[in-house]
Amino acid sequence: xxxxxxxxxxxxxxxxxxxxxxxxxxxxxxxxxxxxxxxxxxxxxxxxxxxxxxxxxxxxxxxxxxxxxxxxxxxxxxxxxxxxxxxxxxxxxxxxxxxxxxxxxxxxxxxxxxxxxxxxxxxxxxxxxxxxxxxxxxxxxxxxxxxxxxxxxxxxxxxxxxxxxxxxxxxxxxxxxxxxxxxxxxxxxxxxxx
Amino acid sequence: xxxxxxxxxxxxxxxxxxxxxxxxxxxxxxxxxxxxxxxxxxxxxxxxxxxxxxxxxxxxxxxxxxxxxxxxxxxxxxxxxxxxxxxxxxxxxxxxxxxxxxxxxxxxxxxxxxxxxxxxxxxxxxxxxxxxxxxxxxxxxxxxxxxxxxxxxxxxxxxxxxxxxxxxxxxxxxxxxxxxxxxxxxxxxxxxxxxxxxxxxxxxxxxxxxxxxxxxxxxxxxxxxxxxxxxxxxxxxxxxxxxxxxxxxxxxxxxxxxxxxxxxxxxxxxxxxxxxxxxxxxxxxxxxxxxxxxxxxxxxxxxxxxxxxxxxxxxxxxxxxxxxxxxxxxxxxxxxxxxxxxxxxxxxxxxxxxxxxxxxxxxxxxxxxxxxxxxxxxxxxxxxxxxxxxxxxxxxxxxxxxxxxxxxxxxxxxxxxxxxxxxxxxxxxxxxxxxxxxxxxxxxxxxxxxxxxxxxxxxxxxxxxxxxxxxxxxxxxxxxxxxxxxxxxxxxxxxxxxxxxxxxxxxxxxxxxxxxxxxxxxxxxxxxxxxxxxxxxxxxxxxxxxxxxxxxxxxxxxxxxxxxxxxxxxxxxxxxxxxxxxxxxxxxxxxxxxxxxxxxxxxxx
Numbered sequence: 015x016x017x018x019x020x021x022x023x024x025x026x027x028x029x030x031x032x033x034x035x036x037x038x039x040x041x042x043x044x045x046x047x048x049x050x051x052x053x054x055x056x057x058x059x060x061x062x063x064x065x066x067x068x069x070x071x072x073x074x075x076x077x078x079x080x081x082x083x084x085x086x087x088x089x090x091x092x093x094x095x096x097x098x099x100x101x102x103x104x105x106x107x108x109x110x111x112x113x114x115x116x117x118x119x120x121x122x123x124x125x126x127x128x129x130x131x132x133x134x135x136x137x138x139x140x141x142x143x144x145x146x147x148x149x150x151x152x153x154x155x156x157x158x159x160x161x162x163x164x165x166x167x168x169x170x171x172x173x174x175x176x177x178x179x180x181x182x183x184x185x186x187x188x189x190x191x192x193x194x195x196x197x198x199x200x201x202x203x204x205x206x207x208x
Numbered sequence: 209x210x211x212x213x214x215x216x217x218x219x220x221x222x223x224x225x226x227x228x229x230x231x232x233x234x235x236x237x238x239x240x241x242x243x244x245x246x247x248x249x250x251x252x253x254x255x256x257x258x259x260x261x262x263x264x265x266x267x268x269x270x271x272x273x274x275x276x277x278x279x280x281x282x283x284x285x286x287x288x289x290x291x292x293x294x295x296x297x298x299x300x301x302x303x304x305x306x307x308x309x310x311x312x313x314x315x316x317x318x319x320x321x322x323x324x325x326x327x328x329x330x331x332x333x334x335x336x337x338x339x340x341x342x343x344x345x346x347x348x349x350x351x352x353x354x355x356x357x358x359x360x361x362x363x364x365x366x367x368x369x370x371x372x373x374x375x376x377x378x379x380x381x382x383x384x385x386x387x388x389x390x391x392x393x394x395x396x397x398x399x400x401x402x403x404x405x406x407x408x409x410x411x412x413x414x415x416x417x418x419x420x421x422x423x424x425x426x427x428x429x430x431x432x433x434x435x436x437x438x439x440x441x442x443x444x445x446x447x448x449x450x451x452x453x454x455x456x457x458x459x460x461x462x463x464x465x466x467x468x469x470x471x472x473x474x475x476x477x478x479x480x481x482x483x484x485x486x487x488x489x490x491x492x493x494x495x496x497x498x499x500x501x502x503x504x505x506x507x508x509x510x511x512x513x514x515x516x517x518x519x520x521x522x523x524x525x526x527x528x529x530x531x532x533x534x535x536x537x538x539x540x541x542x543x544x545x546x547x548x549x550x551x552x553x554x555x556x557x558x559x560x561x562x563x564x565x566x567x568x569x570x571x572x573x574x575x576x577x578x579x580x581x582x583x584x585x586x587x588x589x590x591x592x593x594x595x596x597x598x599x600x601x602x603x604x605x606x607x608x609x610x611x612x613x614x615x616x617x618x619x620x621x622x623x624x625x626x627x628x629x630x631x632x633x634x635x636x637x638x639x640x641x642x643x644x645x646x647x648x649x650x651x652x653x654x655x656x657x658x659x660x661x662x663x664x665x666x667x668x669x670x671x672x673x674x675x676x677x678x679x680x681x682x683x684x685x686x687x688x689x690x691x692x693x694x695x696x697x698x699x700x701x702x703x704x705x706x707x708x709x710x711x712x713x714x715x716x717x718x719x720x721x722x723x724x725x726x727x728x729x730x731x732x733x734x735x736x737x738x739x740x741x742x743x744x745x746x747x748x749x750x751x752x753x754x755x756x757x758x759x760x761x762x763x764x765x766x767x768x769x770x771x772x773x774x775x776x777x778x779x780x781x782x783x784x785x786x787x788x789x790x791x792x793x794x795x796x797x798x799x800x801x802x803x804x805x806x807x808x809x810x811x812x813x
Contacts, residue, residue, distance in 0.1 A: 024570065025572065034383075037218055037383055038218055041216070041217075041218050041385060045385075046384075046385060047218065047383065047385050048349070048382060048383070048384050048456070049382060049383045049384075050378060050381055050382040050383070051381060052325075053243065053244065053247075053381050058572035058573060058574070058575060058604065058607065059570075059572055059573045059575065059778060060570055060572035060573070061570040073455070073457070073459040073460050074456045074457050074459075074460050074537065074538050075378060075382040075383075075384075075453075075456070076378065076537045076538070078460065078464075078537065078538035078539055079555075079556060080555070080556030080557065080558065080559070081538075081556065091567055091570070092570075094564055094565060094567050095567045097559060097560070097564055098558070098559075098564070100559040101559060102556070102557045102558065102559050104559060106559075114781070115568045115569065115570040116570075116573050116776075116778050117568055117569065119778070119782060120612075120772055120776075120781065120782060121782050123569075124568070125567070125568050126565065129565045130565055130567075133560065133564055133565050136560045136561065136562045137559045137560045138559055138560065138561075139559055
């Protein structure tokens with residue numbers, strides 16, 4: 015068994031916590047793990063990506079092109095940027111919300127949202143785009159977007175990690191006072207794709 | 209930290225290096241932050257009290273290396289962690305230290321950055337190791353990073369030489385499962401024993417140069433017996449020699465190609481364990497060397513083949529199939545094999561048959577509310593008539609190079625802005641030259657350049673962007689902060705006193721978020737004949753919450769877009785309703801001052 019996924023987003027969105035939760039869950043299952051993420055200056059509002067790979071035997075921490083079993087996108091634009099890593103038929107779980115890059119915000123560059131969505135719809139994948147940020151807000155805080163994403167991943171990711179295990183590990187990583195919000199966000203994420 | 213031997217935990221490569229040092233029983237750890245190495249000391253500082261060793265952020269890497277060397281002179285174990293450019297700063301000490309040697313184990317954990325992701329150069333520390341004649345080890349996984357670091361202390365003591373452990377971004381910033389080893393408590397009874405061998409006089413250097421050369425042979429033997437070099441027997445008449453993270457890409461590329469050659473995995477790229485390599489070379493018709501960056505192993509393999517008159521092909525960087533540039537991955541390594549072996553490349557079927565739409569770039573950007581933006585704006589206003597040159601330095605503020613701010617015309621190296629500005633001023637006598645430098649960088653490498661301005665009567669304005677932290681690498685404290693690496697109170701360096709002590713007479717401190725005052729301060733500094741210093745002091749916006757925000761009142765906005773063009777703040781954006789301030793506003797309020805129609809107002813709570 016070998017499972018690979020990528021999480022993409024914008025610096026500061028919580029990709030690192032989500033990636034840690036998945037890695038720790040894989041750890042508990044006894045798999046060999048390799049993961050890597052963007053750190054340092056690139057995080058200042060830049061494009062970030064986490065790669066996670068686990069299984070009986072894995073080597074490269076970077077997911078090779080076309081080998082990701084799942085693409086988890088915190089941001090619509092960043093999901094499109096890294097789509098070449100997704101395997102044909104792999105799971106794509108993508109936040110409909112997006113943070114426009116600065117060059118778009120000041121009108122120096124252009125991004126066509128409909129074109130991007132239409133492209134993502136063409137993936138030969140179990141492809142789910144929904145508004146994770148709104149569900150996080152509904153759960154109590156937009157920062158719980160990563161919990162919504164993890165909830166959706168636990169159902170549709172096609173990974174050997176059980177939803178109960180993922181939820182337990184995730185809750186272990188956040189301050190206790192935020193448990194309820196994140197629990198709810200996780201469940202809303204599950205519901206959205208069920 | 210988890211202390212139980214045998215426990216399996218998830219660890220970042222840099223944390224694993226820290227754990228290896230603790231398992232080895234270090235007494236001293238010293239560092240200056242630099243991506244991708246910073247988490248080594250970040251981790252060591254967090255564990256220092258629990259395990260009873262000294263951990264510090266030193267003023268710079270040279271200081272860190274000398275501090276650790278001093279401790280190792282007594283027989284204690286010490287580690288220095290730094291990035292590849294930090295090793296350049298420490299090189300004066302390290303080159304001599306190779307001749308002098310150490311008593312206790314001294315490990316330099318030097319993180320390289322192929323890509324580069326966050327560095328000025330793509331230099332290969334393994335070449336530095338070859339140059340300095342220091343053994344270097346290269347981990348391929350977090351487990352190996354821990355085990356190698358621990359073992360490196362023993363090697364260092366066996367050879368009486370500092371040993372380099374060289375992770376790269378992809379091993380420093382990768383997580384893996386690691387089985388913990390036993391922790392050794394640092395001993396307490398080390399002492400420095402006086403001996404002429406500690407004074408590097410030319411006569412001693414001449415003698416020690418020969419000894420240093422002999423140690424290379426000893427190192428080869430010890431490396432050959434180490435668990436970090438191994439042979440995986442295969443079925444082809446060609447073999448692969450690889451090292452570090454590239455080993456992982458080789459394994460997976462070969463799996464994708466369905467091939468099973470012999471692999472020699474090297475954990476000690478210099479000095480190469482000759483006999484082990486020869487064993488593989490003698491049985492192969494072709495050797496393919498896959499290593500990131502420079503041909504360090506390849507050069508040694510070529511020399512071995514020549515010396516032993518072996519008749520075989522050696523493919524790698526010198527034959528042009530394997531790149532010297534950038535970071536490797538499975539696809540790149542697979543394509544190197546395809547080129548060398550003449551296999552037609554095979555691509556995985558794409559997830560979509562459609563062409564992906566073009567995506568706008570998203571480079572990192574100065575944060576909303578960053579006080580550097582205010583300083584850049586004020587100096588631009590003050591210098592408007594004379595078109596000053598802005599010499600930048602290494603830190604978040606380097607991001608000010610981007611439009612619309614364009615606040616960095618040069619950037620070279622740590623502390624280089626002040627001295628480049630001075631050099632420019634010697635030629636362009638009538639133009640203002642401004643050097644921007646952060647607080648941590650000023651203390652690291654800016655003080656000597658400032659003294660040189662005074663001594664040589666320069667006409668340069670130094671602007672210390674004092675945000676009270678080392679922001680870019682993860683908010684580490686420094687001597688100007690008042691906190692030690694381990695979180696204890698520390699004497700706080702007074703930048704103004706330092707600058708005055710260096711002999712600068714025109715010194716002013718200003719809060720950059722007070723735009724008008726900053727413009728006036730900038731004007732006075734630029735008008736002053738002689739070296740001047742402005743300390744622009746406001747805490748990093750990531751470390752405080754201003755609890756306010758602003759909006760643009762449509763009724764008053766003339767859509768002139770001066771706020772966008774002059775500030776480049778990521779919170780001031782264009783929308784269907786014209787220019788608006790988004791909910792990412794951090795509340796610094798500098799846009800309020802510059803709006804010509806007073807349309808920017810505070811959101812009332």
